[in-house]
Amino acid sequence: MEKDNRQEEEAQGVKICDPPSDSNPPADTLATSLSLLGNHMFPDPSCRNDSADVNKDELADSRLPDDAAAEEPGMDEEPPSNQVTKLETEETDCDASSQPPDTETEDAAVSNDQNDSGEFVVTMLAKAKLEEQGIGVKGRSSPLLEAGPEESPAFVSHRDEDVTADSWRQHRKHVFVLSEAGKPIYSRYGSEEALSSTMGVMMALVSFVQSGDNIIRSVYSEEHTVVFLQKGPLVLVCVSSSRQSEQQLRGELLYVYYQIISMLTQASISRIFEHKKNYDLRRLLAGSEKILDGLLNLVDSDPSFLLAAVHCLPLASSLRDSLSQILQKAITANLVFSILIAKNQLLTIVQEKTVIEDSRLEPADVHLLLNLIGASSAFQAGEIWTPICLPLFNPDCYFYAYISYLDPPECTVCLLLLSTDKEAFYAVAECKRKIEEAMAAQNSLSLIAKAQSYSVSQVGVSDLRHFMYKPFDVPDNYRQLTQFTSPEMEAPYSSEEEKMRLLDLYRYMHSRIHSTSRPLKLIYHVAERETLLAWVTSKFELYTCFSPLVTKACAITAITKLLRWIKKEEERLFIRYPPKYSTTPNPRL
Amino acid sequence: MPDVSKMKKPDVKVVLLGDMNVGKTSLLHRYMDRKFKETISTIGGAFFLKQWGPYNISIWDTAGREQFHGLGSMYCRGAAAVILTYDVTNWQSLAELEERFLSLTDTALQDCIYALVGNKADLTDQQAQLAQDPDGQPQDQTESRDRTDTLLSACPTPPDSPASLSGVHKQVTREDAVALYGRILHYKGLDEKSSLPADKMCFETSAKTGFNVDAMFETLFDLVLPSILRKRNENQRSPTVDLEEYREVGSKRSRSGCC
Ligand SMILES: Nc1nc2c(ncn2[C@@H]2O[C@H](COP(=O)(O)OP(=O)(O)OP(=O)(O)O)[C@@H](O)[C@H]2O)c(=O)[nH]1
Ligand SMILES: [Mg+2]
Numbered sequence: 001m002e003k004d005n006r007q008e009e010e011a012q013g014v015k016i017c018d019p020p021s022d023s024n025p026p027a028d029t030l031a032t033s034l035s036l037l038g039n040h041m042f043p044d045p046s047c048r049n050d051s052a053d054v055n056k057d058e059l060a061d062s063r064l065p066d067d068a069a070a071e072e073p074g075m076d077e078e079p080p081s082n083q084v085t086k087l088e089t090e091e092t093d094c095d096a097s098s099q100p101p102d103t104e105t106e107d108a109a110v111s112n113d114q115n116d117s118g119e120f121v122v123t124m125l126a127k128a129k130l131e132e133q134g135i136g137v138k139g140r141s142s143p144l145l146e147a148g149p150e151e152s153p154a155f156v157s158h159r160d161e162d163v164t165a166d167s168w169r170q171h172r173k174h175v176f177v178l179s180e181a182g183k184p185i186y187s188r189y190g191s192e193e194a195l196s197s198t199m200g201v202m203m204a205l206v207s208f209v210q211s212g213d214n215i216i217r218s219v220y221s222e223e224h225t226v227v228f229l230q231k232g233p234l235v236l237v238c239v240s241s242s243r244q245s246e247q248q249l250r251g252e253l254l255y256v257y258y259q260i261i262s263m264l265t266q267a268s269i270s271r272i273f274e275h276k277k278n279y280d281l282r283r284l285l286a287g288s289e290k291i292l293d294g295l296l297n298l299v300d301s302d303p304s305f306l307l308a309a310v311h312c313l314p315l316a317s318s319l320r321d322s323l324s325q326i327l328q329k330a331i332t333a334n335l336v337f338s339i340l341i342a343k344n345q346l347l348t349i350v351q352e353k354t355v356i357e358d359s360r361l362e363p364a365d366v367h368l369l370l371n372l373i374g375a376s377s378a379f380q381a382g383e384i385w386t387p388i389c390l391p392l393f394n395p396d397c398y399f400y401a402y403i404s405y406l407d408p409p410e411c412t413v414c415l416l417l418l419s420t421d422k423e424a425f426y427a428v429a430e431c432k433r434k435i436e437e438a439m440a441a442q443n444s445l446s447l448i449a450k451a452q453s454y455s456v457s458q459v460g461v462s463d464l465r466h467f468m469y470k471p472f473d474v475p476d477n478y479r480q481l482t483q484f485t486s487p488e489m490e491a492p493y494s495s496e497e498e499k500m501r502l503l504d505l506y507r508y509m510h511s512r513i514h515s516t517s518r519p520l521k522l523i524y525h526v527a528e529r530e531t532l533l534a535w536v537t538s539k540f541e542l543y544t545c546f547s548p549l550v551t552k553a554c555a556i557t558a559i560t561k562l563l564r565w566i567k568k569e570e571e572r573l574f575i576r577y578p579p580k581y582s583t584t585p586n587p588r589l
Numbered sequence: 590m591p592d593v594s595k596m597k598k599p600d601v602k603v604v605l606l607g608d609m610n611v612g613k614t615s616l617l618h619r620y621m622d623r624k625f626k627e628t629i630s631t632i633g634g635a636f637f638l639k640q641w642g643p644y645n646i647s648i649w650d651t652a653g654r655e656q657f658h659g660l661g662s663m664y665c666r667g668a669a670a671v672i673l674t675y676d677v678t679n680w681q682s683l684a685e686l687e688e689r690f691l692s693l694t695d696t697a698l699q700d701c702i703y704a705l706v707g708n709k710a711d712l713t714d715q716q717a718q719l720a721q722d723p724d725g726q727p728q729d730q731t732e733s734r735d736r737t738d739t740l741l742s743a744c745p746t747p748p749d750s751p752a753s754l755s756g757v758h759k760q761v762t763r764e765d766a767v768a769l770y771g772r773i774l775h776y777k778g779l780d781e782k783s784s785l786p787a788d789k790m791c792f793e794t795s796a797k798t799g800f801n802v803d804a805m806f807e808t809l810f811d812l813v814l815p816s817i818l819r820k821r822n823e824n825q826r827s828p829t830v831d832l833e834e835y836r837e838v839g840s841k842r843s844r845s846g847c848c
Contacts, residue, residue: 284656385634
């Protein structure tokens with residue numbers, strides 16, 4: 001559990017620049033200026049106010065005593081039936097006792113006496129933007145229309161995008177990485193060169209605020225949230241119109257940071273910048289843009305990142321066990337992890353005993369590995385050998401990853417072996433040979449090929465359309481890899497837009513559940529086209545999506561049934577007993 | 590390392606080196622799969638086995654990115670042939686061979702063979718635009734998913750329109766390559782007269798059209814055969830893997846100085 005909260009802890013560790021709101025007088029002037037700036041950056045005539053409203057409501061609410069703690073979905077407030085704003089909510093039950101409500105007024109990042117120069121920086125930033133983009137033009141598309149997947153086959157490059165074009169500004173989520181010296185390192189859309197002055201000004205803003213012993217955390221405008229994350233010598237900035245919470249966006253930036261670390265290690269990045277403050281890190285990252293692009297597309301389209309849990313492919317437990325045993329037998333010195341993946345989901349993970357005695361593989365590290373595999377798609381017969389750092393395991397050193405597909409030319413089943421020995425390629429490749437042989441003998445590949453994600457209809461609850469269920473530590477398997485299970489997204493969520501819309505609703509529910517100021521245990525949310533219920537207990541976190549007309553009573557019965565079904569299917573849905581092996585009699589670790 | 594002894598080792602090792610984006614992966618892909626596809630910049634290195642007659646030739650396609658520079662000498666260890674690849678439209682890519690990659694080959698075999706390969710010749714030489722595939726498949730049916738934008742103008746279909754050579758200039762001439770070949774021999778302390786002639790070892794290729802690709806690989810394979818035979822003879826005893834003394838620091842579970 002403690003590691004699951006890593007991102008949140010980090011998010012809470014630093015000061016918060018609040019959304020502009022009446023309760024926050026010190027930040028007011030700057031905040032206003034910044035939102036003005038936001039309007040410069042992203043001119044938009046049709047302002048929507050709902051986000052600000054929601055925040056205000058929350059503030060007001062959080063001053064009320066929250067004593068209605070309950071783990072049963074027993075709500076009595078019905079939401080108004082004629083909702084207009086899609087994010088309008090009615091949560092009926094909450095328990096803030098587990099976490100003291102954050103005072104949202106804590107340490108506004110910038111205080112009054114800095115306002116003059118603050119405005120100066122803001123003007124600079126705004127000016128840089130205008131220079132680069134020409135004068136703003138109106139009109140924007142719905143964020144949903146240009147959301148993630150359909151614009152994001154891993155190969156499409158946005159590097160050549162015209163950063164002065166309207167379409168550039170309308171991307172739902174921009175991500176920039178720059179060095180402390182203000183040197184551009186990465187931009188999700190458009191080339192870093194074209195954006196270098198913008199990034200320079202962003203950095204000026206960051207360091208200006210820093211000079212006052214504060215840390216800039218976020219900037220809110222009507223349409224956009226700008227979130228800053230500084231990690232060592234790197235500054236990551238997200239400019240988003242996705243309406244995600246600041247915490248979620250910061251979590252995503254953290255993934256970007258980790259992916260960079262996974263390629264270079266934290267130690268070498270620090271070393272480089274200690275040496276030369278204005279080093280151009282693109283020299284080392286050149287060619288990795290597609291890996292970062294791919295990561296950001298996954299972050300937008302795969303709830304694993306939101307839940308900080310891994311998704312494994314449902315598999316008869318006997319088959320999963322036999323695969324694990326195959327991996328367990330094919331070992332060599334210094335091998336530490338053996339991972340089998342099909343269709344980008346985990347089949348099984350076997351790990352070395354001594355290395356990870358007191359730790360486990362973190363979901364985030366697995367996500368980075370999966371993304372790397374996805375983005376490196378070597379052609380068929382090749383066997384890849386590459387250094388890779390698992391930042392949550394140890395941000396400062398490399399593992400050597402052996403990546404090979406077991407079923408060319410389809411290439412859906414992938415074997416990933418991690419060694420601590422740079423020279424172990426041939427020995428590790430020999431393990432693959434053994435695994436291949438054993439799998440052939442047991443006909444595993446064709447069995448794996450039949451494995452599929454499941455349909456929600458298998459649960460047998462009529463109004464249930466989709467769900468995500470994340471158990472916390474499986475009791476008899478302490479320190480298990482955090483996993484979640486979820487059925488295919490089916491009609492009405494088959495189109496990319498609808499999928500993204502559902503994910504956005506989940507993201508919204510997630511942000512409410514995990515709100516730092518007012519965490520909730522249970523949210524019953526009637527949206528326009530569906531009804532959602534999110535529930536977190538000490539044992540699990542659950543997000544469910546029902547057809548819109550479901551009654552609360554129905555939803556509760558449905559969830560009871562669903563939980564029963566999951567319990568019954570547990571063996572198939574999760575990796576339950578990950579085996580271990582011992583390869584290092586005399587570990588160098 | 591108990592497993593190493595059991596390993597059926599490939600008979601000989603060939604390594605592709607060169608700056609990122611010069612087309613190493615594309616060349617190998619063209620040769621092995623007879624295709625030209627959009628690629629992703631290689632991470633680390635990728636290992637391939639090629640049956641060549643009765644022999645197993647291993648081919649390492651390495652990453653040109655500076656990020657992976659440290660691994661280069663490991664991939665080169667014991668190599669019988671090194672294919673130093675550059676992009677004929679990019680002078681810097683030739684310069685990088687000398688500056689960055691040549692020293693990596695210090696771990697290669699004493700009698701390692703060096704080939705200099707100027708790729709993307711289709712962009713500059715009309716001759717290289719012509720389909721050249723023994724399998725007789727249509728050549729320009731690349732499977733690239735998009736991004737034909739930059740390559741479009743170099744599309745070989747109308748072979749008689751030199752105007753469509755995409756405005757890309759040939760920055761590296763054959764003479765430049767031949768001169769570099771001479772310097773490589775010099776660097777290796779090899780005598781030009783007793784070494785393979787530059788003429789034979791400098792190639793211009795196109796992974797896109799397949800021009801000269803088979804010829805290049807197969808010339809090399811033929812040239813390493815003696816090395817295979819010799820290795821087979823003297824092999825029985827010697828260990829197959831040299832362990833470098835230097836090792837990466839193991840993964841201690843310390844999280845130092847994180848901010
Ligand atoms: N016109 C043309 N383009 C080519 C040719 N070979 C490769 N390319 C293009 O050049 C780019 C880089 O090719 P890769 O094969 O990935 O280059 P690489 O040398 O493997 O690069 P790294 O893996 O990063 O070291 C791709 O966009 C290819 O499509 C060629 O013969 N002609
Ligand atoms: Mg490559």
